[in-house]
Amino acid sequence: MIKIAERLSQVKPSVMMQVSMAARKLRADGVDVLDLGMGEPDFDTPRPIIDAAHAAALAGDTHYTPTQGTAALRQAVVRKFATENGLTYTPDQILIAAGAKQVIFDAMAATVEPGDEVIIPAPYWGTYLDIVLMFGGTPVPVACPAEDDFLLSPAALAAAITPQTRWLFLNSPSNPSGAMLDVAQMQALGQVLRDHPQVMVLSDEIYEHILYDGRRFTSFAAACPDLADRVLVVNGVSKAYAMTGWRIGYAAGPEALIKAMITVQSQATSGPSSVSQAAAVAALSGPQDVVETFRQAFQARRDLVVSRLAQVPGLTIAPPPGAFYAYVGCQALLGRRTAQGDVLTSDADVVQYLLTTGRVAVVPGAAFGLSPFFRISLASSTEVLTAACDRIQQAVAQLC
Ligand code: PLP
Numbered sequence: 001m002i003k004i005a006e007r008l009s010q011v012k013p014s015v016m017m018q019v020s021m022a023a024r025k026l027r028a029d030g031v032d033v034l035d036l037g038m039g040e041p042d043f044d045t046p047r048p049i050i051d052a053a054h055a056a057a058l059a060g061d062t063h064y065t066p067t068q069g070t071a072a073l074r075q076a077v078v079r080k081f082a083t084e085n086g087l088t089y090t091p092d093q094i095l096i097a098a099g100a101k102q103v104i105f106d107a108m109a110a111t112v113e114p115g116d117e118v119i120i121p122a123p124y125w126g127t128y129l130d131i132v133l134m135f136g137g138t139p140v141p142v143a144c145p146a147e148d149d150f151l152l153s154p155a156a157l158a159a160a161i162t163p164q165t166r167w168l169f170l171n172s173p174s175n176p177s178g179a180m181l182d183v184a185q186m187q188a189l190g191q192v193l194r195d196h197p198q199v200m201v202l203s204d205e206i207y208e209h210i211l212y213d214g215r216r217f218t219s220f221a222a223a224c225p226d227l228a229d230r231v232l233v234v235n236g237v238s239k240a241y242a243m244t245g246w247r248i249g250y251a252a253g254p255e256a257l258i259k260a261m262i263t264v265q266s267q268a269t270s271g272p273s274s275v276s277q278a279a280a281v282a283a284l285s286g287p288q289d290v291v292e293t294f295r296q297a298f299q300a301r302r303d304l305v306v307s308r309l310a311q312v313p314g315l316t317i318a319p320p321p322g323a324f325y326a327y328v329g330c331q332a333l334l335g336r337r338t339a340q341g342d343v344l345t346s347d348a349d350v351v352q353y354l355l356t357t358g359r360v361a362v363v364p365g366a367a368f369g370l371s372p373f374f375r376i377s378l379a380s381s382t383e384v385l386t387a388a389c390d391r392i393q394q395a396v397a398q399l400c
Contacts, residue, residue: 011130015367023361034388035361039175041324042379043242046290049282056278067271068262069096069250076284077250085219087233089252095261098272100206100236100249105131107202107232107251110260112137116166121152122369123327125175137166141369146318146329150177154188165199170220173207176368176375177327178320180215183223190224200230207323209240209291212299215321229254240291241283246276298324301378301385308389314396324378327365331372336399347372358395360388
């Protein structure tokens with residue numbers, strides 16, 4: 001019998017993967033399911049980025065790179081932070097990893113000890129919780145209800161901080177709600193943090209380019225410059241450049257923390273992929289018009305889904321300010337009965353019903369720590385999203 005380490009006992013396999021697998025299984029059985037579960041852009045990586053990786057491989061860029069990332073990519077990231085975010089870092093304050101996910105893993109491995117608490121505003125990307133648990137930390141979810149636009153309030157933050165608090169996670173714009181903190185809201189959180197020097201901030205800014213209605217992005221590190229020595233900014237190329245499969249994320253932060261994260265990474269992977277780093281240099285340093293093209297496509301899809309689902313009695317939806325998800329409230333469906341006589345008692349039931357009756361796969365709010373909601377990914381064509389909204393509307397109309 002294989003003995004699995006105790007530290008994995010609380011870590012759950014990704015719910016997103018489970019939803020995708022359920023949808024795939026139905027498809028294999030011949031059922032036409034529309035999968036709105038996935039969290040990655042449906043676009044292909046732009047050709048110049050692929051060409052840069054190809055050229056790098058042909059030029060012999062096929063060896064181990066420095067663990068911290070190539071000098072070229074770290075320079076490109078330094079330039080990106082300077083020009084897009086008004087942040088000044090040296091290359092020694094930058095770490096390149098196999099995705100933003102690995103950046104977060106490295107950071108928790110480097111800093112979290114059993115008993116340390118990590119504040120995670122809910123709804124959250126479930127990975128945050130599981131990585132903290134993996135290192136014996138205690139995730140402290142703080143509910144951020146729809147009435148507060150799914151945003152962490154300074155009062156809720158202050159109430160959650162204890163002497164054991166090690167980190168506050170921020171994710172603006174957010175997966176799954178799209179919620180976005182404005183500068184004043186970030187500064188109000190910063191004001192609370194000034195009284196608690198033991199708390200570091202992990203600001204996951206991976207959706208910074210996917211903003212709607214003319215909004216502009218400010219990094220938490222730029223909004224609260226005096227806290228820079230305890231802020232780890234996390235970002236990556238997956239979402240902005242449709243590069244999820246290349247696995248390149250990056251971080252900027254205090255050198256001592258980056259150094260410790262390099263130590264973790266040196267024994268985990270030796271370093272990120274050489275050709276993927278060449279591709280990321282091309283993405284960050286090349287023409288940026290593709291980012292705006294993707295953004296406009298997401299804006300059209302967001303507008304479509306919000307206007308369609310707002311008309312479905314029993315569902316509530318507010319236009320998300322950013323990211324490519326809609327977080328749809330389904331409180332009014334609880335207690336309703338399916339044609340088979342089953343009563344819907346949770347968002348997981350609603351999601352199961354939408355899958356089997358509506359043939360649409362979405363993710364239950366339970367996976368993100370705030371119910372009753374479900375998350376729809378906007379990473380599908382307008383035709384698919386229109387058909388999915390039709391199906392959701394029809395399925396909800398059939399409930400008694
Ligand atoms: N952060 C958030 C909030 C995400 O939603 C995701 C992916 O879904 C990631 C990070 C992971 O990005 P990467 O592909 O760079 O690991």
